[in-house]
Amino acid sequence: MIGLAFVLFAAALASGLARGFRWPLIPLYLLAGILLWPVLEFGEIWLGAVPFVADFMEGHQNDDFLALENAILELGLAFLVFAVGLDLSPHRAGNRKKAVLWVGLTQFFLLGSAGFLGGLFLGYPVGVAVFLGLVLAASSTLVVVRHLKMRQKMFTPEGRLVAGVLVLQDLLVIIGLVVLLRLDDGLGAVMGGIGAMVLLAGCSWVTARYVVPRLVLKSNLGEELLLLSVLALLTVFMGLTYLFGIPVIAGAFMAGLALSTFPVNGVVRGLIESLNDFFLALFFIVLGAYIGWPSAELWLTGVVFLGLLLILTPLVVKVVAEWQGLSSRSAVESGLLLAQTSEFSLIIALYAAHAEGGEIISMEMFSLIALLTVFSMALTPIISSGPVVEWLIRWSPMTQWRARRAERNQPPESCRNHIILAGLGESGLRLVQHIQRAGCQVVVIEEDGALLQQLEEERVPFVRGDFTSSAILQEAGLKQARAVVSTSLSREENAHLVEALAMTRIPLVLLVPDEAAMRQGPRGRLIYSLPVAGRTAERFMEWFDLVEETLGKKG
């Protein structure tokens, strides 16, 4: 058990660091895995001096760890892919499905091609370059979704877009892996692989439709038996992949997919969460132990690929997302959030390094890909932070061009004594109508194409642009405005407004989530931050009083 204890100890350390510094967990797990063996070796030298510890270490060192390592890798891999399949809900994209399709496909194929060409340029054979392309093509669901949830951004336009893109890319990577592993055997084998995938998808669909609702929702099996049934289902699908001759992860993925419909996915998620946490932690730590230090020649490859990820991804995503009607800010943030390799990149590399017909890439190359994943994942919270986003928005030529153009649907002279609404948001039209009904003019600053169309249809004056930019605020007639109202709950965006209005006597009406945020938030003489939670609670209590009788208190 000493091997497992060490792995868990490393996981605990990584988990503590992630909690303390709000870093993504996976790169820290991998790093802990990388450092585990050197530390143990050092520890052995040090502890070797103590007699009974030396005996103990000798007895336990090679005992179970190797056997356990394999078990952890195989189980971890199955759980990782199963959980991704389980979460595969196109629903996450919300009303951004078209943008998701464009951004997702463009990023996947452009980055994939860049990786492939980069590989060829650096002198790798076509077989390796193709794998390198697939490694670069997708971004990390585990890191990005966690990051979005932590920042409560799942429902922002960029959150919707990014979550949808990740779903699409995961699907493409699984198909890509099946295809690539059969590429050497010719077109027939590739088509056979795709056929097997389609067959497996059919099994998944039949299971989802006829077996799963009975099993999970109607049979009332109890927690333990339900958990084991779900795991047995996973096992059956993985067993099918042996029959079909495709990678076992395709089975795990399809099993997850069979359970991904609501409310089954919620029930299953609650069942497997702790198993998932446990096996993923162990998986990444053990995987980390496989990562070595690549030779100097490979570093050039690493630098080129990291450069491609960090420069090309944000650029591609920004251009396509803006073209699809997202605001500059959302487009920039989406691009930065997607600029890392995926946990699936590790799996691809693992498969390529252990392919049945002999290794396609060397373990050294595997290490390089793993390190690339560690670095790019670790960089995600830094490069997608507020200051970087601001900097990119300020220096983006397209944003500047847009700011200069400042599209608007009514002449500026009509803006006088009006209220500026900073951002329309999904439900801001109601506020606009109320203001108009009260006889006051309103000018909306908005950047989102779909929302602008709504304003156009309702004949509401607007300025197209980012309301955190002073130029755009001036364009909306800030000097003549009676008040500025922000619909955003984002602290950074509102801080910009406070700064822009600092020298004016124009009232700024902001929303904050609750009173605690109000104390920390911007306050000034003419800045009114209104805590929403209090009002929502009041509303709820009004409803509660009304229905109290029905709820049976008096009875």
Place this chain on the structure above:
Amino acid sequence: MFEDTFLQDLGAILLAGVLFALLGRRLKVPSLVMYMLGGLVIGPFTGLVEMEHTLELIREVGIILLLFLVGLELSLDKIRDVGKVALFAGIGQVVFTAAGGLVVCLLLNFTFMESVFLAVALTFSSTVVVVKLLDQKGELDSLYGRIAVGIFLVQDLVVIVVMTFLAGLGAASGEEGEALALADTVISLGLAFLGMGVLLAFVLVASKYLLPRPFGWAARSPETLFIWSLAWCFLIVVMAELMGLSSEIGAFLAGLSLAQLKYNADLQRRVHPLMNFFIAVFFVTLGIQMEFAAALDNMFAVVVLSLFVLIGNPFIFILIISRFGYGEKTAFKTSVTVAQISEFSFIFAAMGMAAGLIGNAIMSIVSVIGLITIAVSAYMILYSDQLYEWCRRMRLLAVFKASEEEESVPEEGYSGHIVVVGMNGLGRQLVKALHERGERVLAVDTDPGKLEGLPGSQIIGSVDYASVREAMGLSRARLVVSALQIEDTNLMLSFYCQRSGIPCAINAFDVSLIPDLLEQGVDYLMMPRVDGFQLQEEKLQELGVLKS
């Protein structure tokens, strides 16, 4: 790296376990028995799966997690009200059953060492089997249920002592198969007890001074707390091994040290599914390893010893419990719960075998007795009311001279209360407002920090877990409110409420969520976005920017 045999074996184990457990559900046989039967089918009967080193490791992890959980459950508060009877009945039963068992085994011509192992193995009853069955009957909170749990906890303590003895005996017998030297045994026992003492002292001091602060910090992220607890568990396991104790003792003590922390209930709920997985594999592999040949040769002994457990154990218990003034029915129903041997018995026998103190035959006999007694006692527990009536009619209980008064009505959990999930700013305000109205409010959050300073009751945990929903009495609540800003959880919560017919109010923090929530039949949608705009409109009116 990708050797498929392990996954295939594990797959076969899971499939066999599930298929047999599903069958067992229809026959009302507890899953553990069926797991073992499943193991028998894929193991000795068909030879599909053979025990491999990795599976043994998984088994060991299962036992460690089980003992970790038992330790986590052993909170002194839980057994205080039934402490006296549990202590006396627990210890009394161990002494009488062990002594009786020893005599029976010696009469059956077993050697002294074999008799000792068999007698001790027959002494322990299965906490897991009984707790699961009582839970299935919904009688875990009844008086007899609580006494039974108390007794099992006392037995768990005795297990630790016995295992320490065994650790001492094992060390003494390790010397090239020579006969046990008394001095060596005493030294080994002394060292084991010393190790046990040191480790116990360490974990108790750690639980009081070392753990609360860092674990309190980690508890704000459930995943971190979970991983830290497991790391702590395996750290203590390794320490126990270093001191010559078993990993089981280490795991139990690790659990015990965390049981005193305030979020131990949440931790139990998180470790539980993990334990379920490993322990199912454990029981199936137990079946795989089971050997009948030796037991078949000793069928007479198996039958006699099984009858001793099925009838003798409850007999001893009724005698003890009725002396404490409990009614006849309570004494009977409590006693029926101990009519089986425990998973510890298998572990104990396996340890004895590993230490070279007993042979394969004894292990095999214990396995078969386990299979028989667990299966029969499961029926006895499930139909204990009918069995009691039958015994009363046959005047079989008159000999105990217990009073016939009815047991008191068991205490209910939460009922008629309002559950508020998610202690963000909104959740906290809702709890306070509802409490001011005189409502019984139960606040739920994964982060203990967010629950601090709130009135009413609190539960630390995620409503994604069925055990948390059960603990918060979702199906008996008057109203469920979610202030959470997590789409998936909100949707699931409204689904569960709709299924139980409980009204719910959910935070529709984004307008795009409204259609899905309405589809789930949510009774009230909190819409902070809309409320925010109203606030802004009112503020503009107050400032004179807008006419009211």
